[in-house]
Amino acid sequence: MTEAAATDIIPTSTCGIIDSHAHVVKEFFAEEQEDVIARAFANGIKHMVNPGVVVGDLDELLAIKNKHEHISIALGQHPHEAKHFSAELSDKLIEAVQSGRLVAVGECGLDFHYNNSDRQSQLRAFEEQIKIARRFSKPIIVHCRDAWDDAFSLLEKAGGGEVSGVFHCFTGGPDVLPSIERLGFYVSFSGIVTFKNAKEIQAAASLVQPDKMLVETDCPFLAPQKVRGKRNEPLYVWLVAEKLAELRNCSLAEIAEAASKNARALFGLA
Ligand SMILES: [Zn+2]
Ligand SMILES: [Zn+2]
16 A cells, blocks of 8 residues: 655755655565655655665665666664674675765764664774775764764764764754864754754754755654654655755755755765
8 A cells, every 4th residue: 555645745946955864775665665766756856865774785775776866875884783783794884885886884873862782882883984984085974862972082083084974864952063063074954853842953953054954854764743653755855944944044945955965065976
């Protein structure tokens, strides 16, 4: 059965938009995967970045990328899976980066909210992946939850000022923006910014530099307020952009244009 997407509540702009973080994989979308992708491209999504969460995702991601010119892929080991990150997986990741098919390393990072992997494993896996990004001059997609200080110091130490990247699905407030700015990183907002109680994230969204702002769905998770509780999909990135336009007191087209330009710059998209 097909879950009908609420296209009628989606504001769009003719300039199009990029979903900088969308897990459009079989595990989440099953036989609707291609419908969801087609619906996004038919409604102004110009490009999407599909990051792996375990190194073993590579083959599936490559298959998706080979099928769709406007889907780019990244590969990393998510902090939830950090305890399984081995020297062997690190080598596989390096090999994938060297193949030239990835636009970034990630997602990777630290999640001290859920602690699905112990903190030591998380720190070790993140450090290793920062080093890989640095060695091969790739941007890094960072997942950071309740671990700001550790993330900043690891990025400084292992990145040595040579790694660019994005804090995806941003859950921080204005207080962490100066550190992110110092690193020269981007901030990507997801459906969370549309939630009624997300006051800190909304405050940050109104302050972040226009040339450092991205938008994403992080689908299938975190559907925006207007479709909350439904399965999220790339189409709904427009609802994130709509909220940013409201918070930043500008037009939807301005947000879409800036976020797309920033995503192209960060990931080196054509
Ligand atoms: Zn994440
Ligand atoms: Zn993600």
